[in-house]
Amino acid sequence: MSETGQPEVHGFQTEVSKLLQLMIHSLYSNKEIFLRELVSNAADASDKLRFEALKNADLYEGDANLRVRVSADRDNNTVTISDNGIGMTHEQIIEHLGTIAKSGTAEFFSKLSGDQASDSQLIGQFGVGFYSAFIVADKVTVRSRAAGVAASEAVEWQSEGEGQFTTRKIEKANRGTDIILHLKEDEKEFLDDWRLRSIVTKYSDHISVSVEMLSQEIPAIEAQDEVKDEDGNVVTPAVEARDAVPAQWEPVNKATALWTREKADVSEDEYKEFYKHVSHDFADPLLWEHNKVEGKTEYTSLLYIPSKAPFDLYNREKQHGLKLYVQRVFIMDDAEQFMPTYLRFVKGLLDSNDLPLNVSREILQDNKVTQAIRKGCTKRVLKMLEKLGTKDKEQYQSFWNEFGQVLKEGPAEDFANKEQIGKLLRFASTHEDNSTQNVSLPEYVERMKEGQDKIYYVVADSFEAAKNSPHLEVFRKKGIEVLLMSDRIDEWLVSHLTEFDGKTLQSVARGGVDLSKLDDEETKEAQEKLEKEFDSVTARMKEALGDKVKEVKISHRLTDSPAVIVTADDDMSIQMQKLMAQVGQEVPEIKPIFEINAEHDLVKHVADEADDDKFNQWVEVLFEQATLAERGSLKDPASFVTKLNKLMMSLTK
Known part of the structure; x- marks a missing residue:
């Protein structure tokens, strides 16, 4: 050199x-x-x-x-x-x-x-x-x-x-x-x-x-004759001359592809070290699965679930995937064709006997073998996670805290496994008194009230906003559990995961919420009577609000709050409207439904207001107050404050 x-x-x-x-x-x-x-x-x-x-x-x-x-x-x-x-x-x-x-x-x-x-x-x-x-x-x-x-x-x-x-x-x-x-x-x-x-x-x-x-160099040895004692016993055996043996290069490692060995012959420590080699992660993996598949499609997979999320987990454009080998020959890193994007945290490798050695990313795109392997690997990962969630809830919670939001992308991406993914999801809930997402859909279904046929949820900007949403008032009164969702992806999730275990997922912020099946006849009669009594009031409120609302109606979901806005079942939800606006998308104008609590003292006061001008101001304040609680902002907050101040001043006179 x-x-x-x-x-x-x-x-x-x-x-x-x-x-x-x-x-x-x-x-x-x-x-x-x-x-x-x-x-x-x-x-x-x-x-x-x-x-x-x-x-x-x-x-x-x-x-x-x-x-x-x-x-x-x-x-x-x-x-x-x-x-x-x-x-x-x-x-x-x-x-x-x-x-x-x-x-x-x-x-x-x-x-x-x-x-x-x-x-x-x-x-x-x-x-x-x-x-x-x-x-x-x-x-x-x-x-x-x-x-x-x-x-x-x-x-x-x-x-x-x-x-x-x-x-x-x-x-x-x-x-x-x-x-x-x-x-x-x-x-x-x-x-x-x-x-x-x-x-x-x-x-x-x-x-x-x-x-x-x-290896160590072995020194030369000179020839030595046999030496005997006086009784003829050999004291020192004869030694033949030997040249020095120079140091030689020799293997230190096993140098065998670990995934080709039988599972029983691979130790837990070897699996862990191999994970660190393929993932460049220093921490041990959470769990892994080593499988050989034979039949129509033959391949070996070694799939790992990390214990910690990588720094670029939320970058969907970042290359991800498994190491691909064909007949033990390395082909490529990050072969994303074998793992859906919502499982991009999975590490490991595939070794296929059914792909050509000159396989390229382009060939992999529409290859039937690729599709079969992808399907098999996806199901294996989902089963690994389901097994973990059943056997070790604490370990699964650790996994969920790291990767849960990415897994929530699954129902939109993988229709075929939607039900399986649904079992893996975790949410906060009114059943618990904290923000930990540890309630599964199967657990929710198991706790459903007799006569309840829907899975209820609310989506808000934060856990606190979800927990304190006025939409929950009647559900708390009746002891019905509601899932509390506050991750940015949750609205996207429920737009694709519309049912689970034959039960429809129902937003409590929708106009079509109907709990009448859980009411007794006396309650139903009282509600019908109240609606008739307030017919003229709701009509007067609709006239005051004009085209700002789709309709005004008596609410059966409120117990403490005076009013709330909801969206019709066939309209875009308020949370989805907010998400679209945040990413710069044009949001269609959707008129909400304005629901009032006819038993609330403030609503009764407004209903008795004879002065049309003051009545209109009160109605607008109630509507904007409900809008603020639901959306978190108003188009014209200064106008709202002015109207509120005027009304408060009038009460002091």
């Missing part, structure tokens, strides 16, 4: 500079993860070469035996991680080692807590694994040659972890990448071969690429 060019000096992206300072000065816990990250990156480089070589076998350059080598040099105080994978060009090395995606980096820094142990766990999860080298090294040298590129086009990258790095052209006979860590003075423990072996065995045993280290 020789230098062929003058070094070029480059400045790190600002985010990288900040990250390097963090690595160098702050993250000292669990230092050994640097080797896990670098070996994992090297294995990925081998996988990428194997895939590219499917189209161009010349990239192997006569050496198809892919491996990663780890070695220590005590004389030079260095540790080197070498691979003969895909390698990097000059442009690629600047792009990959000088820049980090800004959105991911900003989120990385926002997650830092100051706790060294927990902060170090974020490495790798945010794609910054290479920079963990600076935890133990005060200088890092990278020498790389891309497969298929001339030896003279290799490149050397070097940095001391400060504000800049240098690159230069070099000669490199072999393709692939060498990462040389110049260790800090207090990190000499990593020069010990046994220490390095233990780290590789701990973190990289499952990697399908062979991770090799040098």
Whole structure:
């Protein structure tokens, strides 16, 4: 290897500079993860070469035996991680080692807590694994040659972890990448071969690429004759001369694809470490499932549910999916065709025998095999979660707190599994006295009152607004449970999940709510009598409000509040109107239904008001008050305040 060019000096992206300072000065816990990250990156480089070589076998350059080598040099105080994978060009090395995606980096820094142990766990999860080298090294040298590129086009990258790095052209006979860590003075423990072996065995045993280290050199032995004592007994046996046996590269890890092994032969720790390899997550997974499917479509799946949500969980455009292998050959990362978007948090891999080795993303789109595998994997994940929700409610609650809002996207996206997804959903409810979303639809159905045929819910901007909604008054009086929804996605959810277990989901803020089935005859007669008595009042109120409302009617849902607005069953809900307005969509003008509580003292006072002007002002104040309670805002709040002030002043005279 020789230098062929003058070094070029480059400045790190600002985010990288900040990250390097963090690595160098702050993250000292669990230092050994640097080797896990670098070996994992090297294995990925081998996988990428194997895939590219499917189209161009010349990239192997006569050496198809892919491996990663780890070695220590005590004389030079260095540790080197070498691979003969895909390698990097000059442009690629600047792009990959000088820049980090800004959105991911900003989120990385926002997650830092100051706790060294927990902060170090974020490495790798945010794609910054290479920079963990600076935890133990005060200088890092990278020498790389891309497969298929001339030896003279290799490149050397070097940095001391400060504000800049240098690159230069070099000669490199072999393709692939060498990462040389110049260790800090207090990190000499990593020069010990046994220490390095233990780290590789701990973190990289499952990697399908062979991770090799040098064996111990065996010294030469001179020939020695047999020696006997005076009684003729052999004291020292004869020894034949033996040449010195030089150190040889030997595998340290099992180097077998973990998913191809029998489940009984894979330990729990191996499954956990493999998850960390495929997900770049430091935390253990919540649960996993390893399955081999045989029959019309044959494939192996290893699916994991993480214990913590990734930073970009709510970015639906972010690439997600499973690692795809075909006949044990790595094909692609993030094969999203095998997992619906609402399950984008699922990690793992698929290995299919029924897809061609040259499969591409385009071929996967409309492939019948892909559709069959996607269907099978989706059902398996849903069953995993249902089983967890039944067997361990505490663990499931932990899952729901992390991923629940994403799972709520399911009914809109996956009609075929709508009922199954419905079983997994959790909500706050009037049955509980807190905002925890821990009530399932099956539990709600089990607690339904005799004669109740609907699942009632209310959607509001916050849990407090939902809990204190005037729409709940009659439901509390009758002891009917109502689901309290306050996530932004909830209105979208209930527009697609319209029924569960044969029961219709009914918003309590709709005009069509009818609890008459639960009323006795005496109550029904009293309500009919009240409606007749107030016929003239409701007609007068409708005239006062004009085209602001669809109709004015006596409410049977209120016990404490004077009035409320609701929407007709066939109109867009108020919450959906608000959501559309927030995202800049044009919202159609929808007139609400104005319901009044005829037994409320304020309504009785208004009904008795003979002065038409004052009557109209009172009606408008009641209507705008109800609108404010439901929508959280008014088109003209100043006008409302003026009318309210006038009425209050008139009461003091």
